[in-house]
Amino acid sequence: MAIVLIRQDGKLDLWKRALLDQFPALPLYLYNEPHPKDEISMAIVWKHPQGSLGQYPNLQSVASFGAGVDFIIEDHSRPTGIPITRVVDDALADDMAEYVLTAVLGHLKNMDQYARDKQTTKWKPRPYSRIVDHTVGIMGLGTLGTHVGKALIKLGFRVIGWSRHPKTQPGIEVYHGAAQQKDFLNRTSILICLLPLTSETKGILNKSNLSHLQQGAYLINVARGGHLVEEELVPLLDSGQLSGACLDVFQQEPLPEKHPFWKHPLIKITPHVASVSDPKSVVPQLAENFRRLQNDEPLLNQIDLDLGY
Numbered sequence: 001m002a003i004v005l006i007r008q009d010g011k012l013d014l015w016k017r018a019l020l021d022q023f024p025a026l027p028l029y030l031y032n033e034p035h036p037k038d039e040i041s042m043a044i045v046w047k048h049p050q051g052s053l054g055q056y057p058n059l060q061s062v063a064s065f066g067a068g069v070d071f072i073i074e075d076h077s078r079p080t081g082i083p084i085t086r087v088v089d090d091a092l093a094d095d096m097a098e099y100v101l102t103a104v105l106g107h108l109k110n111m112d113q114y115a116r117d118k119q120t121t122k123w124k125p126r127p128y129s130r131i132v133d134h135t136v137g138i139m140g141l142g143t144l145g146t147h148v149g150k151a152l153i154k155l156g157f158r159v160i161g162w163s164r165h166p167k168t169q170p171g172i173e174v175y176h177g178a179a180q181q182k183d184f185l186n187r188t189s190i191l192i193c194l195l196p197l198t199s200e201t202k203g204i205l206n207k208s209n210l211s212h213l214q215q216g217a218y219l220i221n222v223a224r225g226g227h228l229v230e231e232e233l234v235p236l237l238d239s240g241q242l243s244g245a246c247l248d249v250f251q252q253e254p255l256p257e258k259h260p261f262w263k264h265p266l267i268k269i270t271p272h273v274a275s276v277s278d279p280k281s282v283v284p285q286l287a288e289n290f291r292r293l294q295n296d297e298p299l300l301n302q303i304d305l306d307l308g309y
Contacts (some may be wrong), residue, residue, distance in 0.1 A: 001041040001294055002027035004056070006048040006167035007065065013046075014163040015065070018279030022129060023287045042290050047071050053078040061293050063286060066277045067092060067144060069303055070197040070224060085289055086309075087282050088301045093147035096194075096275035100148050100220060101155070103246040103268070104136065104190055105251055107218045112268055129157045137188030139204070140223065141167050141174065142309065144275070148194060157299065164200065185212035190220070196309035197224035207232040216243040225250040230261070237266045248274040 003026060005015055012030050019026055027036035038157045040056040046065040047252055053059060054077030062072050063085045072084050087305055106112060110126045117124055135158045138145050144207065153171045161167070161174045162184040164294065175184035185191070195201045205221060205228040213219075219242055221228055228250055236242045246268040247261065253272055261267045289299045303309055 001060075001290075002029060002036070002039045003044060003290055004035060004040045005044050006027050006031040006052055006302040008049065009046065011046075011302070019287065022280075024116055024286065026290065036293055042293055044286055045072060048075070050075050051077045053229050054217045057185050061289070061299065063289060067195070067275070067283070068224065069309065070213070070226070073305070073308055083302045084305065085299050085301045086303055087277055087285065089277065089281050089285070091278050091281045092275050093144055094221065096144050097151040098146045099222065099270075099274040100192055101151055103220050104152070104192075104218075105159075106136060107190065107244060107298050108134070112266075116265055117126070134158070134189045135160060135187050136160065136185055136192065138172075138192045138194060139163075140193065141172070142194070142196065142224045145171075145192075145194040148192065169237055172239050178276045180210050181209070185209060186214070188217060190218045191213045193219075193221045193223045193227050195223050197226045198308035200308075205229065205233075207236060210236055213239060213241070215241060218243055219245040220247075221245070222248045225253065230304060232266060233267075234260060236266065242266075244268070246270075248272055255303050 005012055005028065016028060016030060019028055022075045022259065038058055040057045041058055041060045041065065043053060043056065043059060044063045046066060053062065053075055055207060059079055059082060061083050064072060064087060066087050069084055069086050071121065072078065108130065109128050115127060119270065136152050138161045139148050140157065141161045141163045145161065149161060149169065149172050152159050159172050161169060161172045163174065163176050193205060198212055210219065226290050233245060237245065242265040249272055255261065255269065261269060285300055292299050
């Protein structure tokens with residue numbers, strides 16, 4: 001039994017060193033070096049080449065390097081019926097909360113607009129809003145969404161949530177299902193998307209849904225680029241239905257140089273950095289799942305394939 005690491009972002013050697021620093025005895029290979037494919041029982045992946053999992057005849061488990069697993073589910077070359085796991089990590093949740101708080105508070109105090117004013121040497125004090133003026137709506141109340149909600153509540157925000165299924169979260173009024181989605185959106189002045197990307201949630205940030213938000217609402221998408229219908233965002237901004245958007249994820253990454261989002265003054269762009277797995281923090285649970293796999297024990301943080309997360 002052995003592990004193969006598959007990712008295409010230049011971080012393979014970083015993760016290999018991190019794993020072997022803590023667990024030197026791990027039988028570990030990189031996908032782009034010679035390795036015994038019939039010995040691979042566990043693949044740890046991040047946005048791997050589609051179809052690459054099909055070359056391992058004895059694969060027993062696929063692990064994500066991060067919280068997302070949509071790219072694994074979409075790879076139909078993986079053996080059916082084997083468990084898929086994701087990362088659940090306090091550091092990852094803290095990072096996401098800090099990013100969202102930065103975006104929300106910056107919006108309240110016009111920081112994006114003042115950055116644009118600086119480029120044109122414009123001195124123009126502007127009215128700002130306060131925490132008490134806003135209701136923050138979080139779409140997706142999993143580990144990350146709940147953590148973000150708690151951080152916002154600590155600052156005094158009214159926080160409501162929406163999920164596909166009924167949930168109870170202290171301090172958060174939770175709406176659920178298609179029947180309650182419009183009521184949730186109608187109350188929301190700052191919308192944060194932290195949904196998993198599934199066939200049901202793909203394209204959920206569309207003109208129809210975003211038009212139900214309060215006039216001048218602000219959008220923050222830190223989930224997946226596939227949630228947003230990109231061509232429908234700019235008209236909502238230009239009409240004033242949305243006052244701005246902070247986007248960390250996109251349908252194509254890196255975002256193409258000629259994409260209209262780059263030049264739109266009301267769109268803040270960050271390069272998928274809201275919450276990045278820290279190797280030192282994540283390595284122990286990856287290694288523990290390999291140990292469990294070897295001993296035929298239940299794996300940590302296994303997803304429900306029927307739900308897609």
